[in-house]
Amino acid sequence: MSDKLLVIGEVRENDIRNVSFEAIAAAKQIDADAEIVGVLLSGSDLTDAGEELITYGADRVVTVTHDNLKSYTSEGYGQAILEIIDELSPKGIVMGHTSIGKDLTPKIASRLSAGLISDVVDIEKDGADTVYIRPIYSGKAFEKKIFEDDFTFVTIRPNNIPALAKDESRSGEVTGKDIDIKDLRTIVKDVVRKSADGIDLSEANVIVAGGRGVKSADGFKPLYELAEVLGGAVGASRGACDADYCDYALQIGQTGKVVTPDLYIAVGISGAIQHLAGMSNSKVIVAINKDAESNIFNIADYGIVGDLFEVIPLLIEEIKKVKA
């Protein structure tokens, strides 16, 4: 029997998050011969989601449906995952470095007395060792880590390890497992949705971010338009959040979110070192700023020196043209 690697998938509003497919690809990189067992938890039926995980490379999928899994809690999910680990004795676990991944995996690692390498952006083989690369100091440096014992446990940063191509011809078993989730000490009473367009910053391929130069909450409107045309999300610098132009949930930087989209458009952002820490690993960076001396131009691939309220509408029109 081959070794097993568990991939804990995440379902959000009936869709599997892309990072869960990326986690399957990561598991394959860790051990190409391992049996990849997808795990999905929810309050409602997961058969379709399970089958989708298989088309992205999982060999089989275990699902658990229970009322106490309707909302994520580390307690509820922890009980289910620990029972599955107990039954399958996997040699490792891979999950996305998402809000849930960050909350759940340290708890499980602690229970298993295992190491956990979080926020991995790349995986390398060095002889018999599997080496995990992760950003430290907000991406100002990277470290290479290995496990000291046989158990592998990693979370991967979204948008860095490409998912495998979808293969509809793959088949595998999707098994529902009955687990009795005990009463929870921690209960989610309600969720207030604030992310209007539903595109999460950490997973967005395109981010349009505004800084103090945007001047007001109203000034963000053209940025939202540009993001919409690009199918991206809106972010902000700390300056813009401190000035109340937008919610702290949008903040990108050393405090705030660290993002690595394909395209990052910095608008009216001066480029303080704390902001750069949150976005400097983006694949392509565009800066639009009135001040030609702004630090942001030092790390941008392309810069336009000009008034954002003049540039952005032109940019929206031009992108519409090439996208049409």
Add this chain to the structure above:
Amino acid sequence: MNIYVLLKKTFDTEEKITVQDGRIEDDGAEFIINPYDEYAVEEAIVQRDKHGGEVTVVTIGDEDSEKQLRTALAMGADKAVLINTEEDLEDGDQFTTAKILEAFFEDREVDLILAGNVAIDEASGQVGPRLAELLGISCVTTITSLSVDGDAVAIEKDVEGDVEIIETSLPVLVTCQQGLNDPRYPSLPGIMKAKKKPLEELEIDDLDLDEDDVEAKTKTIDIFLPPEKEAGKVLEGEIEDQVKELVSLLKNDKKVL
């Protein structure tokens, strides 16, 4: 309430990072309280002022960590504990840190433990949730609001921009997210008082731990800097033409449109 804060010192956010022989060079670097831990210190003080009790700030570090502890005391914490591992431990990881803290908390009455959501250096975010699990208490990460009423605890938690309204009970460990509060600056009288507040120093022997008990599960084998970004291209000409050129570059050269 018995309130504890887990605190870590980190590089000042302005510091440039240099690497020497696969390690971060920290000679002469300025250190600060990890910014997320400042939210934890502030919240601990606010909760104590509301409900009574005592705030103890705990750090694992070396003798230089006293500076950050004194800052927390100057903000208003009552006591500080430095677990000095400089002589006993070479390379710990998050497992190590959580095990040391577990031993520290073993005989203590705890109602509320606050920590930063993440430290801005290694950014693992593991120690809080790991410790809660070892202590068998509830854990809520990335909180943006906290209110305690008797044993009942109401929390708002940031979940990738959305807000979850959570109910739990004491004892609980929470990790603090930006937006929770506005950390105060130490006042001058606060700084004077802090000098006389108790600061206890412990080593892992004092916690009945051996090096073997806390041996790291993971190991860093190298640290490197990302390749320097080449200076970009600032476009020129009429704004309309710059925009056209930009879109063409993004579409044809970089293929991101």
